[in-house]
Amino acid sequence: MGTPLETRQEQVLEVLDRLYDAYPDSTISLNFSNRLELLVAVVLSAQCTDERVNEVTADLFEKYRTPEDYANADVDELDEDISSITYHNNKTKWIKSAANTIVEEHGGEVPDTMEELTELKGVGRKTANVVLQHGHDVVEGIVVDTHVRRLSRRLGITEEEYPERIERDLMSIVPEEDWQQYTHLMISHGRATCTAINPECSDCVVEDLCPSSKLDHEIDLASGEPWD
Structure with a gap:
């Protein structure tokens, strides 16, 4: 049985809050002029x-x-x-x-x-x-690249495996005003800390929220708090 929707929504809000603080200037890294x-x-x-x-x-x-x-x-x-x-x-x-x-x-x-x-x-x-x-300044979905897929699954935000299903799932729990920035924040964190191989869990600002953390403690998925 998957994590309840309400719990995942709370998880997303806390993750976003911390990543906005960690990467205040996160944006697209491709160069273009039109x-x-x-x-x-x-x-x-x-x-x-x-x-x-x-x-x-x-x-x-x-x-x-x-x-x-x-x-x-x-x-x-x-x-x-x-x-x-x-x-x-x-x-x-x-x-x-x-x-x-x-x-x-x-x-x-x-x-x-x-x-x-x-x-x-x-x-x-x-x-x-x-x-x-x-x-075009039109936001009607969430860009799901390899970083978004990896981090969203590691953080327990989604259990879906395929990009279009992940996108639909994320759109149901990520606030619409954060759809665009969600991708940039995940990419920034994926490059800096939560890498595909050997993620730096000890330096991660959302480590205590992450059920995939390599650190030796357990997470109460309902509350997002470490168990004593």
């Missing part, structure tokens, strides 16, 4: 570090400035331009296809709805949520 650049950067960032993406896009965004530039690009040349990105062959095809759709069906403008964005090649719900939130 919606097209944001879309391309997020597509490139799948299973690749933001640092590497920012290194590549520094030159890429100078060379390709419009959807037409990507749509008309030579496949081999574009592939070479992003060759240091994970799965660059697939991403080259996705970017060209998405750019074609943007030119032919959206008047050269990056779409502003979940339905239209997810119809673009290489754009799933996670990517669409990022583009909506940071490109």
